Amino acid sequence: MNILVCIKQVPDTETKIKLGGTGIDTAGIKWIMNPYDEFAVEEALKLKAAKPETQVHVLTVGPKTRAVEALRTALAMGADEGAVIDAPETLDNYNIAKAIAAASKTLGEFGILLSGKSAIDDNNFSVGQMVAAFLDIPHVTSVSKADYTEKGALLEREIEGGAKEILEVEFPAMITANKGLNTPRYASLPGIMKAKKKVIKELTLADCGVDVANIKVKYTNFELPSDRPPVQMISGEAQEQALKLVQLLRQEAKVI
Amino acid sequence: MAKILVFIESANSKIKKSSLELLSATAGNEVAAILIGDNVSSVAQGLKNYPVQKAFVFNNAALKDYNSSYYFSCFEQAIKKFSPDVVLASGSMAAKDLLPRVAAKFDGGIAGDCVGLKISGTKVEARRPLYSGKVLATAEFTDASKIKVVLMRPNQLPQPAEGASNCEITEETFTAPATKVRVKEVVKSSSAKPDLTEAGVIVSGGRGMKGPEHFKLLEDLAETIGATVGASRAVVDAGWAPHAMQVGQTGKTVAPNLYIAAGISGAIQHMAGMGSSKVIVAINKDPEAPIFKKATYGIVGDAFEILPKLKEEFSKLLSH
Numbered sequence: 001m002n003i004l005v006c007i008k009q010v011p012d013t014e015t016k017i018k019l020g021g022t023g024i025d026t027a028g029i030k031w032i033m034n035p036y037d038e039f040a041v042e043e044a045l046k047l048k049a050a051k052p053e054t055q056v057h058v059l060t061v062g063p064k065t066r067a068v069e070a071l072r073t074a075l076a077m078g079a080d081e082g083a084v085i086d087a088p089e090t091l092d093n094y095n096i097a098k099a100i101a102a103a104s105k106t107l108g109e110f111g112i113l114l115s116g117k118s119a120i121d122d123n124n125f126s127v128g129q130m131v132a133a134f135l136d137i138p139h140v141t142s143v144s145k146a147d148y149t150e151k152g153a154l155l156e157r158e159i160e161g162g163a164k165e166i167l168e169v170e171f172p173a174m175i176t177a178n179k180g181l182n183t184p185r186y187a188s189l190p191g192i193m194k195a196k197k198k199v200i201k202e203l204t205l206a207d208c209g210v211d212v213a214n215i216k217v218k219y220t221n222f223e224l225p226s227d228r229p230p231v232q233m234i235s236g237e238a239q240e241q242a243l244k245l246v247q248l249l250r251q252e253a254k255v256i
Numbered sequence: 257m258a259k260i261l262v263f264i265e266s267a268n269s270k271i272k273k274s275s276l277e278l279l280s281a282t283a284g285n286e287v288a289a290i291l292i293g294d295n296v297s298s299v300a301q302g303l304k305n306y307p308v309q310k311a312f313v314f315n316n317a318a319l320k321d322y323n324s325s326y327y328f329s330c331f332e333q334a335i336k337k338f339s340p341d342v343v344l345a346s347g348s349m350a351a352k353d354l355l356p357r358v359a360a361k362f363d364g365g366i367a368g369d370c371v372g373l374k375i376s377g378t379k380v381e382a383r384r385p386l387y388s389g390k391v392l393a394t395a396e397f398t399d400a401s402k403i404k405v406v407l408m409r410p411n412q413l414p415q416p417a418e419g420a421s422n423c424e425i426t427e428e429t430f431t432a433p434a435t436k437v438r439v440k441e442v443v444k445s446s447s448a449k450p451d452l453t454e455a456g457v458i459v460s461g462g463r464g465m466k467g468p469e470h471f472k473l474l475e476d477l478a479e480t481i482g483a484t485v486g487a488s489r490a491v492v493d494a495g496w497a498p499h500a501m502q503v504g505q506t507g508k509t510v511a512p513n514l515y516i517a518a519g520i521s522g523a524i525q526h527m528a529g530m531g532s533s534k535v536i537v538a539i540n541k542d543p544e545a546p547i548f549k550k551a552t553y554g555i556v557g558d559a560f561e562i563l564p565k566l567k568e569e570f571s572k573l574l575s576h
Binding site: 011013014016017019023024035036092093094097098120121122123124125126127128129130132133134137138139140141142144152154157158159160161162163164165166167168169170173178179180213214215216217218219220221222223224225228229231232233234238239241242243245246248249250253255256 | 321322324325348349350352353354355356357359360361364365366367368369384385386387388389390391392393394395396397398400401435436437438439440441442443444445449450451453454457481498499500501502505506507509513514524525528531534535536537538548549550551552553554555556557558561562565566568569570573574
């Protein structure tokens with residue numbers, strides 16, 4: 001059974017974001033693979049380690065000149081083949097998912113689709129479920145533990161208040177990864193060398209039946225959040241500090 | 257005027273605060289609620305105090321726990337009957353899991369984790385933090401979006417005004433669809449506290465707490481002020497607290513009225529998860545800790561010494 005891992009390239013959390021044009025200024029940004037997608041790649045590689053005949057494909061959607069870097073990282077970790085769907089930065093989640101669903105049918109036959117639960121740049125928590133909807137397959141999001149059989153998997157996900165849900169899903173299915181699922185490996189030097197020779201297919205949005213004119217959500221009015229007022233430091237002995245803080249929270253901030 | 261379908265969720269037979277908040281953004285529109293669960297008929301009666309015209313109630317033992325294919329079929333039924341322009345929900349685990357599927361199936365776009373919402377006519381604009389909260393932008397739905405799905409971050413909208421309404425409540429029939437995903441078990445936690453994402457007050461501990469045995473100090477303070485306890489990534493990675501308690505980029509995004517950070521230095525990944533809290537209190541030994549740059553009130557001091565004293569002062573105040 002082959003696996004398709006959907007990944008996204010995102011700005012490193014430490015990168016300073018500046019505004020430019022009608023969005024952000026992408027010059028000078030350090031790009032990384034979305035951290036949740038690393039769990040998805042690792043999960044696929046663990047399955048491949050258990051069953052070496054498994055083919056692991058990685059797919060990304062984005063401006064191809066930089067987005068391929070995320071694919072190279074996944075290939076260096078051990079994925080077999082990559083594909084990039086060249087798309088503008090501004091493509092919305094609906095159309096990204098639609099393109100992935102269409103591409104997944106031409107790239108091979110996949111029993112398991114994996115992705116991160118959310119991308120840390122737009123934090124929409126949605127592409128995995130939307131891909132599953134377009135393919136008419138079940139989805140399970142935010143999975144932190146998984147046991148696989150031939151036909152399906154037993155999955156654990158965190159829900160509200162520290163409670164956990166244990167689910168059974170039949171393949172083909174989309175599984176999105178949360179922290180805790182595994183510990184992603186680092187790409188080894190031989191892995192990086194091998195990755196250079198691995199195939200990366202290039203697809204266009206037209207190949208996937210997606211028209212950018214059909215964007216459903218566009219982003220406008222980019223703004224840096226306003227600075228918080230400067231901190232009020234509370235001095236004195238511990239007892240005095242505690243008393244002053246409690247009074248401020250009651251009388252000034254009115255939150256207690 | 258827009259037709260808005262609002263996902264109303266309940267806990268302990270009461271409508272969740274985070275669901276009620278949504279109704280403060282829907283005034284002046286045609287509003288229908290969707291309630292799904294077991295024994296939710298009485299919960300639906302609570303809607304009669306709010307400006308909601310209609311409620312679709314799916315009441316069935318099979319709907320007790322969230323299941324994506326069962327809940328999807330309820331939404332499908334309600335959407336076909338009501339034809340909403342907008343589907344609105346709070347960003348609960350169920351809504352986050354389900355509504356992207358609803359959006360995709362009904363040819364609509366989605367905006368998750370929104371902190372502001374403007375509905376004028378059928379035009380919908382949702383304000384969202386991007387890039388770990390480093391930027392704010394407006395998600396505008398285009399005409400190509402046949403339905404517009406919006407998930408709000410809890411604690412961002414005010415509670416709606418109460419007032420009697422003529423909410424027409426209908427019990428819908430639920431027929432379980434064939435499903436390839438089944439919930440085998442829900443392992444409840446012992447905590448009766450609200451989830452971090454919905455909590456109004458959070459007391460959070462970081463590496464400065466020095467070990468899991470000292471989390472009792474946080475729990476004691478939390479108990480006094482009705483707070484939920486959170487933790488930094490460093491603490492979760494060290495195995496002192498479960499991942500469910502982690503606040504920050506690879507944990508939960510929270511926005512309480514009051515966030516008390518004890519022994520947390522304030523890495524950018526942590527700030528991404530709590531930066532939109534209304535009031536932030538930082539307690540740290542290191543006067544240079546980055547958390548003080550984001551804090552409303554700061555105390556340079558030893559959390560071990562400050563936390564018990566804080567609990568004492570809060571007890572005095574709250575017992576009056």
